[in-house]
Amino acid sequence: MKRTLLLLAALVLSVPAAFAQSWDGPQWAVVNSSSCFLRLKPDYESGNESQALMGTVLRVKGAERYWRQVDAPDYRDVWTTELNVAFMDEAGKDAWIAAPKYICVAEYTHLYAEPSLAAARVCDFTLGDLVRREAAPRCGWVRVSRPSGQACWAREEDVQELEAWLQSRVATREQLIATARRFLGTPYMWGGASVKHFDCSGFTQFVYRQCGIVLPRNAREQIHTGEEIPYDFDLMQPGDLIFYGTPATARKPMVVAHVAMYCGDRKIIHSSQVVRISSLTPDGEDYYEREPLGVRRILGHVDDGSGIRSVLTRPWYY
Structure with a gap:
């Protein structure tokens, strides 16, 4: 009996943070700091899923101490702290969007x-x-x-x-690579999606958004956008996204673990430890030897229903 009670107590303590206290305050919030972390649980030791920039609209769903459970444009049921946001009612949220x-x-x-x-x-x-x-x-x-x-x-x-x-946004192959190169040396951080630090898909999403194109947040989503291109140096173009991971088998689905941007001359620019340029050939500097899963072309497929949006057709950060 005692052992059963201990097991039940351990189970209660391990209940996911998704079971938040109900929230009867304002149903909307807007990020009020330069960027805020979006975590899996209301705990600083919890995994960081992404970041939201100042001005991003969030829907507030729950509370746990000074943490607030929110839906963000790219994530659902994530957590941030109350001092990182400004709470608003429906009218306040609409006024912010229209301002x-x-x-x-x-x-x-x-x-x-x-x-x-x-x-x-x-x-x-x-x-x-x-x-x-x-x-x-x-x-x-x-x-x-x-x-x-x-x-x-x-x-x-x-x-x-x-x-x-x-x-004024211009999405050309040249502009994408020029934008990506601005961030060389930026540190890698899981969930990073701001100029302070990037993860791999946060980097590709940020670069494309600076050029006027909104991609999904994660590499596992980005791999399903745009047009599939063969992994062939004669066919790939700067700005194409190259994905890495584990191919699907009869028993297991494909696992997408990394995304990089092809920058021509058999090289990629990507966030891996830091934003850096790596060679795709063994004799090149900083050879990146992982086998690719696939290549996707984004340019030419904006607003075509494949998951890629123009900043002009998607409300900004909302």
């Missing part, structure tokens, strides 16, 4: 309490973050507000009006 915004175009900078580099820093501000536009630029500065409504200032050179940014 005129700036997007951060600097890789890493800050928002300031006053229009001066000597002023107190409000928070860090990274590539792709969104803030509400409050006033026209003045003397090299723009007055903005975070999703929480906190007023602050950004340097004019660090931001661009979101609508202008969306319209």
